[in-house]
Amino acid sequence: MADVTFEKVEKRFGEVYAVRGVDLAIRDREFVVLVGPSGCGKTTTLRMLAGLEDVTAGDIRIGGRSVTHLAPRDRDIAMVFQSYALYPHMTVEKNLSFSLRLRGVPKAEIDRRVQDVAKILGLGEHLQRKPRQLSGGQRQRVAVGAALCRQAGVLLFDEPLSNLDAKLRVHMRTELKRLHHSFKSTMIYVTHDQVEAMTMGDRIVLMNHGVICQVGTPLELYERPATRFVAGFIGSPPMNFFEARLVAADGGAAVELGGELRLPLPRPELAAQAGRPVVFGIRPEHIVLGEGARPGAVRVPAVVDEVEPLGHDAIVTARCGAGVFQVQSEHYAGVKRLDQVDAWFRMERAFVFDGENECAI
Amino acid sequence: MTGSAWGVRWRRLRFLLASYVGLAPFLAFALFPFYWMLITSLKADANLYDLRSNPFWFSRVDGATGQPYHKDIIVPASLTAGPIRWEIRTGAATTRSDSAVNPPAIAWIGDQKVLSPVDGTLAEIRVPTGQVAHPNEVIGVIHVPNPTLTHYRYLATTPFARWMQVSLVTGAAVVLITLVLAVPAAYGLARLEFPGNRGIGIAIFLTYLIPPTILFIPFSQFVGALRVDNTIWSLILSYPTFTVPFCTWLLMGFFRAVPKELEERALLDGATRLQTLRMVVIPVVMSGILTAAIFAFTLSFQEYVYALTFISSTVNRTLPVGITVDMVRGDVYFWGPLMASAVVGSVPVVILYALSLDWFISGMTTGAVK
Numbered sequence: 001m002a003d004v005t006f007e008k009v010e011k012r013f014g015e016v017y018a019v020r021g022v023d024l025a026i027r028d029r030e031f032v033v034l035v036g037p038s039g040c041g042k043t044t045t046l047r048m049l050a051g052l053e054d055v056t057a058g059d060i061r062i063g064g065r066s067v068t069h070l071a072p073r074d075r076d077i078a079m080v081f082q083s084y085a086l087y088p089h090m091t092v093e094k095n096l097s098f099s100l101r102l103r104g105v106p107k108a109e110i111d112r113r114v115q116d117v118a119k120i121l122g123l124g125e126h127l128q129r130k131p132r133q134l135s136g137g138q139r140q141r142v143a144v145g146a147a148l149c150r151q152a153g154v155l156l157f158d159e160p161l162s163n164l165d166a167k168l169r170v171h172m173r174t175e176l177k178r179l180h181h182s183f184k185s186t187m188i189y190v191t192h193d194q195v196e197a198m199t200m201g202d203r204i205v206l207m208n209h210g211v212i213c214q215v216g217t218p219l220e221l222y223e224r225p226a227t228r229f230v231a232g233f234i235g236s237p238p239m240n241f242f243e244a245r246l247v248a249a250d251g252g253a254a255v256e257l258g259g260e261l262r263l264p265l266p267r268p269e270l271a272a273q274a275g276r277p278v279v280f281g282i283r284p285e286h287i288v289l290g291e292g293a294r295p296g297a298v299r300v301p302a303v304v305d306e307v308e309p310l311g312h313d314a315i316v317t318a319r320c321g322a323g324v325f326q327v328q329s330e331h332y333a334g335v336k337r338l339d340q341v342d343a344w345f346r347m348e349r350a351f352v353f354d355g356e357n358e359c360a361i
Numbered sequence: 362m363t364g365s366a367w368g369v370r371w372r373r374l375r376f377l378l379a380s381y382v383g384l385a386p387f388l389a390f391a392l393f394p395f396y397w398m399l400i401t402s403l404k405a406d407a408n409l410y411d412l413r414s415n416p417f418w419f420s421r422v423d424g425a426t427g428q429p430y431h432k433d434i435i436v437p438a439s440l441t442a443g444p445i446r447w448e449i450r451t452g453a454a455t456t457r458s459d460s461a462v463n464p465p466a467i468a469w470i471g472d473q474k475v476l477s478p479v480d481g482t483l484a485e486i487r488v489p490t491g492q493v494a495h496p497n498e499v500i501g502v503i504h505v506p507n508p509t510l511t512h513y514r515y516l517a518t519t520p521f522a523r524w525m526q527v528s529l530v531t532g533a534a535v536v537l538i539t540l541v542l543a544v545p546a547a548y549g550l551a552r553l554e555f556p557g558n559r560g561i562g563i564a565i566f567l568t569y570l571i572p573p574t575i576l577f578i579p580f581s582q583f584v585g586a587l588r589v590d591n592t593i594w595s596l597i598l599s600y601p602t603f604t605v606p607f608c609t610w611l612l613m614g615f616f617r618a619v620p621k622e623l624e625e626r627a628l629l630d631g632a633t634r635l636q637t638l639r640m641v642v643i644p645v646v647m648s649g650i651l652t653a654a655i656f657a658f659t660l661s662f663q664e665y666v667y668a669l670t671f672i673s674s675t676v677n678r679t680l681p682v683g684i685t686v687d688m689v690r691g692d693v694y695f696w697g698p699l700m701a702s703a704v705v706g707s708v709p710v711v712i713l714y715a716l717s718l719d720w721f722i723s724g725m726t727t728g729a730v731k
Binding site for chain 2: 050051052071072073077078079081082083085087088089098099102103146150
């Protein structure tokens, strides 16, 4: 069993908190992604789990056993580094088997595991090469393979795909997910790329300024963001935000954007809080362009600033009285710069955040 | 299509040509001292001190007289019956046919060519049949061979081999001591966090800046107190005082260049600190360690002041001291033997560099982290 528990874990560098009050329970064989902007503490958290950074306070347990004060090699952990960290003087085979040789695994067993991993990762022909003779993608596979060979209970990834080109990155994403299904390790994956987080994680841990903002499945984070930060971080293109005020209207509630635009909310209970300053948020994919009323959608007249066609749909940047917003819409044929358009805000998918603490209301 | 292929080839050729033409002056500049050393060591003295000959190449004729370089063979005053005895005078030096090294070799009368005892070169001796040579009569000349190995043969009559041995043994011992001390020191200073880490690093560098000429007097006290004066141990113990700081400083740079992730991965893979150092870090900085070893060896091989002061017996001298003491007498420089010993003395260093060249290059191209 390799479940991982963080209990009130914190890390200080002098007076500066890198990580503070992290409580997190990761189940055995789960694929968890730590995501957040750079400097949010995700890598520090991972390195504390690996034993590469001291823990200032709190406790980390793997499989119920406290590892807070154990040396890295006693933690049943393998890690794939961002820079791959291949031993340049060793062949691929020696790189894969290094940890096994150190641990005194019998020769036959080492060979079997190396062959297995090489086969799965398609490294069979390259076993006798040195890392400098390999391409970036191949090096990355060797790094992953070396971690897999260990058959450690917990596998850590520190932004492993960030040095690959876009196409290879997408490919390796799928590959890693496939590996997670066939290997029996708990995997913890650090990235700053929300697309990687969304596509790979069983659960996502979103961090900012050293604290965890929200933990949940990708869809939970997408559909029920706890704060404005989470809402803005998850989803691409990012959610549109407007400074707004709650108002009561027609027996229900509405938000008032920029003092003039009134959008009715399908949440009548908010009418009681009329006058409260809020942030109104709606995702680009929940705004529809075009004419004619849509059920549950509110019309906002706007002027087109820019159209970025992607093929199937386009990202349209438009401007209304309350500010600039983006729309991701399939109905972009014939839409040009400076056109007058109707943007239909699907209010049932809209979010309201507190104006002060930015928590979801 | 072929046109463009030719174009590519021509461009590549032009690039190579430009590179080599550009590098040629540097090559000439670097090689000239060696060339000078080599031809000086091979020139006959007559050529060496002939100011009118072309200094850049061997000359066969005297620049002043136009005659081939030669030495006169003279019949000595103490001429007796039997084989003609002779002596050869060149400046102050005289070679006699009756000396142990040059037994009387001429047992003939008449015009003949015989093997001269000097250099094994042909001498022409002309004494008419039946005629008695008069004392001090020049009966022949010896052609001075040029180029010649005389100077190298001369080395065999000096303790040159012994000096070489002392220098090599000292060098090897110093390299060993230096690496044993400098590698862990440099790793510690480059990687481990401890108070005063930076200060110690800088202090080590500063010790290297103190010139040996200031230190040799206090050092001779130590050497005397340890009772190692006049032995090779005085050098083996004092040379690391400058090789260790220098190599530590040098190696710190190499250790700093090793990506931290490499060590972190080794720690996670199950290695201890020492295993990480031995199995990962040291192999990765091998080119740096070799560089340090070569520097340590070269520094100790060329050291002069300590070797001159700590060692007074001829047989325990190092090469540089032995050469300068034995081959410069008063204000006379015996350039031939001097340069011959310089050529032979540089051979170990040349071999060392040649052997480690592959390592250097492989060290520079191991960019296997990203």
